[in-house]
Amino acid sequence: MPEAPQKVSIQLRVNGKLHSREVEPRLLLVEFLREDLELTGTHIGCDTTYCGACTVLMSGAAVKSCTVFAVQAHGAEITTVEGLEKDGELHPIQKAFRDCYGLQCGYCTPGLMLSALQLLKDNSNPNQKQIRKAIAGNTCRCTGYQNIFKAIDTAAAAMRSSGHGD
Amino acid sequence: MYPRAFTYHRAGSLREAVTVLSQLGEGAKLLAGGQSLIPLMKLRFANPVHLVDLNFISGTSYVREQDGALHFGPLTRHAEIEKSASAARVPILLDCAAGIADVQVRNRGTIGGSLAEADPSGDWATVLLTLSCEVRCAGISGERSLKLNDFLKDAYTTALAHDELVSEIVVKVPSGNSGGAYIAFKRTAPVYPTASAAVQLTVEGDRCKDIAIALGCVGLLPIRAREGEAALRGQQITPKLIESAADAACAAADPQSDMRGSAEYKRHLVGALVKRAIEAALQRARGQQVEVSHIYA
Numbered sequence A: 001m002p003e004a005p006q007k008v009s010i011q012l013r014v015n016g017k018l019h020s021r022e023v024e025p026r027l028l029l030v031e032f033l034r035e036d037l038e039l040t041g042t043h044i045g046c047d048t049t050y051c052g053a054c055t056v057l058m059s060g061a062a063v064k065s066c067t068v069f070a071v072q073a074h075g076a077e078i079t080t081v082e083g084l085e086k087d088g089e090l091h092p093i094q095k096a097f098r099d100c101y102g103l104q105c106g107y108c109t110p111g112l113m114l115s116a117l118q119l120l121k122d123n124s125n126p127n128q129k130q131i132r133k134a135i136a137g138n139t140c141r142c143t144g145y146q147n148i149f150k151a152i153d154t155a156a157a158a159m160r161s162s163g164h165g166d
Numbered sequence B: 001m002y003p004r005a006f007t008y009h010r011a012g013s014l015r016e017a018v019t020v021l022s023q024l025g026e027g028a029k030l031l032a033g034g035q036s037l038i039p040l041m042k043l044r045f046a047n048p049v050h051l052v053d054l055n056f057i058s059g060t061s062y063v064r065e066q067d068g069a070l071h072f073g074p075l076t077r078h079a080e081i082e083k084s085a086s087a088a089r090v091p092i093l094l095d096c097a098a099g100i101a102d103v104q105v106r107n108r109g110t111i112g113g114s115l116a117e118a119d120p121s122g123d124w125a126t127v128l129l130t131l132s133c134e135v136r137c138a139g140i141s142g143e144r145s146l147k148l149n150d151f152l153k154d155a156y157t158t159a160l161a162h163d164e165l166v167s168e169i170v171v172k173v174p175s176g177n178s179g180g181a182y183i184a185f186k187r188t189a190p191v192y193p194t195a196s197a198a199v200q201l202t203v204e205g206d207r208c209k210d211i212a213i214a215l216g217c218v219g220l221l222p223i224r225a226r227e228g229e230a231a232l233r234g235q236q237i238t239p240k241l242i243e244s245a246a247d248a249a250c251a252a253a254d255p256q257s258d259m260r261g262s263a264e265y266k267r268h269l270v271g272a273l274v275k276r277a278i279e280a281a282l283q284r285a286r287g288q289q290v291e292v293s294h295i296y297a
Helices: A029-036 A092-099 A109-122 A128-134 A146-162 B014-027 B037-042 B078-083 B091-099 B103-108 B111-117 B124-128 B226-232 B239-250 B263-285
Strands: A008-014 A017-023 A055-058 A061-064 A077-079 B007-010 B028-031 B050-053 B063-066 B069-072 B133-139 B142-147 B152-154 B165-172 B178-186 B195-204 B207-216
Touching: A017 A029, A029 A055, A055 A109, A061 A109, A061 B103, A092 A109, A092 A146, A109 A128, A109 A146, A109 B103, A128 A146, B014 B028, B014 B050, B014 B133, B014 B165, B028 B037, B078 B091, B078 B103, B078 B111, B091 B124, B091 B178, B091 B195, B111 B124, B111 B165, B124 B195, B124 B207, B178 B263, B195 B263, B207 B226, B207 B239, B207 B263, B226 B239, B239 B263
Parallel strands: A008 A077, B007 B050, B028 B050
Antiparallel strands: A008 A017, A055 A061, A055 A077, B063 B069, B069 B165, B133 B142, B133 B165, B178 B195, B195 B207
16 A cells, blocks of 8 residues: 655745745645645646746746746745736736737736746846747747737836836 | 655755665666656656656856866756856857756756756766766765766666766866857757757867767667768868768668668768868868757658
């Protein structure tokens, strides 16, 4: 008979809120976010490190949360799509995706917005090539990407003019 | 997808990691960036009983310049190398670091993990074979340093003993009249390349003083294309000679037909990549700024 699975204590901040949990080591970060914390805005697409639907920021860096164990996020600060909106106000990236129609089915959108967030934290005025490179790890099967590029460009401009820090 | 259950060990130091490995035996594996290992575990191609996590060890992620060489910590992420001013002095390193998969994978994946995994389609080993590169390995009985060529044994196989790990990678900075370039051909960013070519070329006036050519993804290990190198070494560099060097280089390829293309296609492709990489390396050796990027199908 297999032994009872090991449980490991983790403590991490998700969208600013501290969580302490006991988890099995094989639990993936994306499953932890969706199943344990019920933050279902982070999607599971391919589950094979390809599509980027599960992208979140881990201590400021975009990662595919299907390819990180929850135990590895111990002590980290995670940002998911639920953390973008502040006080009922959409983040400029969310507004731009809405206004530019940077989505159709919306499945890839949370991951794309988090990849866009990492780009715009590092580079407030990216050119087209830099935008393309920043979202090369996010697959959209609906839009053909044109409106997504436009949305990120628009968000960058909005964030520059409002002095938006994040 | 869930991997098979395993026991998790969070190492506090490299020393602790090798001690744990030697105590736990063959069922224990190291977890570095996890960008290859975790997918393999989810598909249950890899089923370690114990996983020793190196990610919480401080001081293992760095790029340092010392005595004409770049020293890379084993857990240095591709993204850190991409942003490193020291690594930027050797453009071929930047071509590699900035071109691996996508932002998310580069934020996690490590240079030490990439070399230790020795995936035939990995990028780092191909690039580093064209430079003077030593891999420092640490075990419980001490350290040893291996030339990269001796470190790589076979597909997914290195000279590392079960209870050893990569503790540092040391790359000699090439001389001022040397330039290199790395070009991979990929269907999309997140996938492994179909083929890749790395070239480091040293010039003396119009002549090729020395050259190293390595081919990636077209054999069980990255391949040094010695005949291609011999075609150029010591010669006056002309477009025609670059062409023949590329032809000679692709003869060294030993590709397999798979979903990325037929063996014949890959052999042809790698020759074309060698030609482009020689041209870019030559411009860089002459002090010109050339941007090199991977080619997408």
